[in-house]
Amino acid sequence: MRRDQLDEQEWQNVLRHADVLRRLPLRPTAGEVSDAMAELSISRATLFRWLKRYRTEQRAAALISRQSGRRSGIDAFDPALKTIVDRNITTFYATPERPTLTRLWKRISSDCRAGRMPPPSIRRLKTYLGTLDVEALTRRREGKARADAQFLALPGEFSAQHPLQVVQIDHTKVDVTVVDPIERLPIGRPILTIAIDVCTRMVLGFYLSLEAPSVTSVALCLTHAIIDKTRWLQDRGISLEWPASGLPGCIHVDNGAEFHARAFKRGCDDHNIVVSYRPPGTPRFGGHVERLIGTMMGAVHLLPGTHFSNVLDRGEYDPEARAVMTMRELETWLALEIIAYHSDLHRGIGRPPVAAWNEAISVRPPRHVHDPLAFLIDFLPFEPRVLRRTGIHLNNICYWSDGFAPWIGRCDEMVLVKYDPRDLHQVFVKLGGNYLMAPTRNPGRPAITLWEQKAALRVQRARGRRETDEETIFQTIAAQRTLVEQATKETTQTRRLRARRAHLQARPEILASAPADEPVITLPHFPVEVWE
Structure with missing residues (x-):
């Protein structure tokens, strides 16, 4: 007592x-x-x-009167019995299969009978387990993440002193099914890539995609983060303000492959952005963006077509049947939700993020890029290629620009070729320190995506073709598109394929950082040819 x-x-x-x-x-x-x-x-x-x-x-x-029972420090079992108990705890109980206490007791009792000794009672066994290292047992039974969540002390906090000093970026699968813009049929759950400023808790930018996280989705999220969003919001019919923009000093990310890609690292180095990686298996080090994602997904659960947090919450709700929002509509909805988040009181900083941002940048203005388009190109994936007399050959497609002519025969080393996986209609070749846009050698061919190109190659190889030429690739893709358009009953996969290339037909605005009196920058086609 x-x-x-x-x-x-x-x-x-x-x-x-x-x-x-x-x-x-x-x-x-x-x-x-x-x-x-x-x-x-x-x-x-x-x-x-x-x-x-x-x-x-x-x-x-x-x-003070001591409680009755065995005193602490007194061993509960004799040496022979303790050997049996410890062996079964180590090899059977402390395993990821997480056997129950009753099964542990039955196993020990069986060994005791074989050794002709009386087994311990289950109550005595439970008391003995209580004297062991509970954290070590939890770590072996339930994993490191569970043990850290239960036993790890977190006395400090990850913080920043000024805006854009540290920006956290992460991905998540959105808990809602989206539909294609034509038939309004479900095409799956998109992936959200989002960036947050640690100091002010302002959301700097985001990007929605139907594809797995990649260096391209990171590049588009970063580009959205650094641009002035006035024209971007107007294009989506939003008259509210989203003032966050500027180059980050440090990007804090997990250890995903996209954050270790050459294009990402080189783009950050080129713009003097430090890349800081979390220790593996420690999501708590990305707590700011993780909490933001949790907040956004909590709001998404109110949308038709939501998947809820778990199966029990979902019950008989059918997300596919209830889905109504297209990718574009979900993007607009998320933008409005983020703007509302900026104006609400944030418990972590004790004030609305937008107020903290406006005050902070009045003292320390952020860095800005002069050409958001060139910034995006810096982060696109790239391959080294030889500049031939016929042009640049990449992904079994030949690209040509009249700007190559002065370099033919005078370029001894491989050149850097940047490409947008969403549109292989042109590439960007670095010559003499400048990026030169080079379209396909046959401009009349339609724009295609990298996914379509790879699918066409798989089809040709399945037919026994060892070498595939450029004409075959485009003919295969044209035939595949015809099948998709003529299908009377579309599957989810074909609807996703059509949604993937929707931007190639509609030419939607991707970047819009220019003032109202200047031309709008659009992707994937670029209105200029050379960038200094």
Whole structure:
């Protein structure tokens, strides 16, 4: 029993007992012992037991009545039984399969019978487990993440002192099914890539895609983060403000392959952006963006077609049947939700993020890029290629620009070729420090995506073709598109293929950082040919 569990009367009795023991000399006489026994109404053995405890601890609380049962530090089993128990705990109980206490007890009992010794009771076994390292057991049974969430102390916090000093980026699968813009049939759940400023908690930008996270989705999210969003919002019919923009000083990311890609690293180095990686298996180091994602997904759960957080919450709800939003509509909805998030009180900083941002940038203005288009190109994936007399050959497609002519025969080294996987209609070749846009050698061919190109190659190889020429690729893609358009009953996969290339036909605005009186920059086709 602890001192704080005693009532006042019991505590006063303990103090009285301690006062009697305190008056006894180091070697008390028989008369002094008899007097103390009479005053405390205890036996001689109890008197000397109390006296030993009091003199060992030198405190009155040592005289509080001990609870009955086995004292701590006393081994619960004899050596032979302990060997059996420890072996079964290590090899059976402390495993990812997480056997129950009852199954552990049955296994130990079986071993004990084989060794002709009495098994321990299940209550005694449970008490023994309580004396072991609970954190180590949890780590072995439930994994490091669960053990850290339960036992890891987090006394500090990850913070930044000024805006854009640290920006966190992460991906998540959105908890809602989207539909294609033509038939309004479900095509799956998109992937959201989002960036947040750690200092002010402002969302800097995001990007929605039907594809897995890649260096291209990171590049488009970063480009959206650094641009002025006025024209981007107007294009989506939003008259509200989203003032966050500028180059980050440090990007804090996890260890995904897209964040270790050459294009991402080189783009960051070129723009003096430090890349900081979280330790593997430690999502708590990305707590700001993780909480933001949780907030956004909590809002998404109110949309038709939501998938909820788990199966129990979903019940009989059918997300595919209830889905109504296209990618474009979901993008607009997320933008409005983010703007509302900026104006709401943030408990982490004690004020709305937009107020913190406006105050911070008045003291320390952010860095801006002069050409958002060139910034995006810097982060696109690339391949080194030889500049031939016939042009640049990439992905079994030949590209040509009249700007290649002065370099033919004078370029001894491989050149850097950047490409947008969403549109292989042109590439960007770095010559003399500038990017030169080179379209396909046959401009009349339609724009295609990298996914379509790879699918066409798979079809040709399945037919036994070892070498595939450019004409075959485009003919195969044209035939595949015809099949998709003529299908009377579209599958989810074909609807996704059509949605993937929707931007190639509609030419939607991707970047829009220019003022209202300047031309709008669009992707994937670029209105200029050379960038300084």
